[in-house]
Amino acid sequence: EAGVTQFPSHSVIEKGQTVTLRCDPISGHDNLYWYRRVMGKEIKFLLHFVKESKQDESGMPNNRFLAERTGGTYSTLKVQPAELEDSGVYFCASSKQLRGTGELFFGEGSRLTVL
Amino acid sequence: GENVEQHPSTLSVQEGDSAVIKCTYSDSASNYFPWYKQELGKGPQLIIDIRSNVGEKKDQRIAVTLNKTAKHFSLHITETQPEDSAVYFCAAKSGNTPLVFGKGTRLSVIA
Numbered sequence: 001e002a003g004v005t006q007f008p009s010h011s012v013i014e015k016g017q018t019v020t021l022r023c024d025p026i027s028g029h030d031n032l033y034w035y036r037r038v039m040g041k042e043i044k045f046l047l048h049f050v051k052e053s054k055q056d057e058s059g060m061p062n063n064r065f066l067a068e069r070t071g072g073t074y075s076t077l078k079v080q081p082a083e084l085e086d087s088g089v090y091f092c093a094s095s096k097q098l099r100g101t102g103e104l105f106f107g108e109g110s111r112l113t114v115l
Numbered sequence: 116g117e118n119v120e121q122h123p124s125t126l127s128v129q130e131g132d133s134a135v136i137k138c139t140y141s142d143s144a145s146n147y148f149p150w151y152k153q154e155l156g157k158g159p160q161l162i163i164d165i166r167s168n169v170g171e172k173k174d175q176r177i178a179v180t181l182n183k184t185a186k187h188f189s190l191h192i193t194e195t196q197p198e199d200s201a202v203y204f205c206a207a208k209s210g211n212t213p214l215v216f217g218k219g220t221r222l223s224v225i226a
Contacts, residue, residue, distance in 0.1 A: 003156070040124075040218065041121070042215075042216045042217055042218045043122070043159065043204060043219075044203075044216070045213040045214065059213070088129075091158060091159070093158075103149075103161045103164075104161070104214065106151075106158030106159045108156065108157055109158055
């Protein structure tokens, strides 16, 4: 069974440009999460989808970030326009269980560098 | 909201020695405490977890303890091996809230 896949693995862009990150969750996992880790800091929650609906987007930094999950399958996270402080590793995770303590399965992350 | 503090940020041990990583949390409603291991170039992977109705859980060389009164939990790795070298993250959550992670501990096991 394929795990969570993310693309691209690394993106280098200039301040003001746009980047779109993609995540393909494990098949059958209705829950999809985006997290971000800035160097040396915690893995910070951004948002949570249940199927195509945003369950919780309380961690989204500002309106420069837009996440979508059309059809409840893969998800995209767009940053527009990118700022220096957006640099970090963006992790996607999926889980089958909504309530309680379902294990999160993480992708390898997309490293974003904004120059 | 929940806040998780993790110490130390880096830890070096000799192969065969034990390693201990400690975390504290702030929300007394938190009831689930997983530990994730992130190897170089990979995403975090769950290695062990503990729920608030249990004080200790062990899986081979890995054990986790939980002290609800003090709001802290710890990861213990015995007989460390070079392949244990990685970044370890503790996390906490309650109900349907998102997992809140600590800042991570980079463990180096020196052969």
